[in-house]
Amino acid sequence: MxxxxxxxxxxxxxxxxxxxxxxxxxxxxxxxxxxxxxxxxxxxxxxxxxxxxxxxxxxxxxxxxxxxxxxxxxxxxxxxxxxxxxxxxxxxxxxxxxxxxxxxxxxxxxxxxxxxxxxxxxxxxxxxxxxxxxxxxxxxxxxxxxxxxxxxxxRLLPGVLGNEASAPEDSFSKGLLEHPHYTRPREFRGVEVPEVLLSGNHAHIDEWRHQQSLKRTYERRKDLLTEYELSPKEKQWIDSIEKNE
Incomplete structure (x- = not known):
């Protein structure tokens, strides 16, 4: 370019x-x-x-x-x-x-x-x-x-970010805000990393991250959800978020 x-x-x-x-x-x-x-x-x-x-x-x-x-x-x-x-x-x-x-x-x-x-x-x-x-x-x-x-x-041009998975996971790339991130140490000032991220179960980790992404979007940018087609499972997650408010 x-x-x-x-x-x-x-x-x-x-x-x-x-x-x-x-x-x-x-x-x-x-x-x-x-x-x-x-x-x-x-x-x-x-x-x-x-x-x-x-x-x-x-x-x-x-x-x-x-x-x-x-x-x-x-x-x-x-x-x-x-x-x-x-x-x-x-x-x-x-x-x-x-x-x-x-x-x-x-x-x-x-x-x-x-x-x-x-x-x-x-x-x-x-x-x-x-x-x-x-x-x-x-x-x-x-x-x-x-x-x-x-x-x-x-930053979207091929090879620029190094990790090709970085850009597709950014906020807005999939219509939602990005999920929370954690790194070492495992515990910092009394706050621990969510247990699921330490489990090694990638299917559970992916589901947790998607849930958190949906939750963060609902709480901070609800307007984005008007353009986002919710799956039946995502609708259940939203219902659960609303009940816990």
Whole structure:
């Protein structure tokens, strides 16, 4: 995978993308990236990338020309299929694990990081293929959101996590929150590891983990269960949880 990032602040990405899993993913050639300062593509003498909105109003709006030109002239060429051009904005599609899994199948992603009051609408309607929001709040720019999306996508690329079973067991990957985890010591400050995890009976362990995953989802994110098709056995577990409340 190759990723192009259009941003006015390229230096913001250096720390995030050159450490930990992101660094390892680059070292194993799972992905490559370049940051593109779209201010370099402006055609005015003051290198302005924004202007006052037509019709008046607060704030400044990103102009289409430098963004279009940066995509068309500065990004890597796509050999087989067109890239996904992702606009980070609070009006976008709420970001989910399913979207991360979808984007992880692509060969070329282009992220556009906005600033100021917003984008000229022509960027949204005639350039972007996707609009993504990482939450119902507003940030000063799209850089942090882009980092979040990149991290969630890159960790899904083959071999990046090392253990291929890690990603499928993550929260949201199966529609539920992940089950609790324990490690050594067996007892810590009076709290012991659940006996079932020490039993060596993997069938019982798997069932316990699934029950705990369902319980945690019910208690913390009940809204997720509206999209989750419960089996008869899972319905019994939910009934038991409700009775014990």
């Amino acid at each position: 190759h990723i192009d990032i259009l941003t006015l602040f390229p230096q913001m990405f250096e720390g995030v993308l050159n450490h930990s899993i992101m660094k390892r993913a680059q070292d194993m050639n799972a992905f490559s990236y370049q940051t593109i300062d779209f201010r370099e593509y402006t055609e005015n003498k003051h290198n302005k990338v924004d202007d006052y909105p037509y019709g008046g109003g607060a704030g400044m709006v990103l102009s289409p020309q430098p963004v279009f030109d940066a995509v068309e002239k500065g990004t890597a060429p796509s050999e087989e299929k067109p890239p996904r051009i992702i606009l980070m904005c609070p009006q976008g599609e709420p970001y989910t694990q399913a979207k991360a899994e979808e984007l992880a199948q692509e060969d070329h992603l282009i992220f556009i990081c906005g600033h100021y009051e917003g984008y000229d609408e022509r960027i949204r309607t005639h350039l972007a293929t996707d609009e993504i929001s990482i939450g119902d709040y507003v940030l000063t720019g799209g850089e942090l959101g882009t980092m979040v999306v990149m991290d969630s996508v890159i």
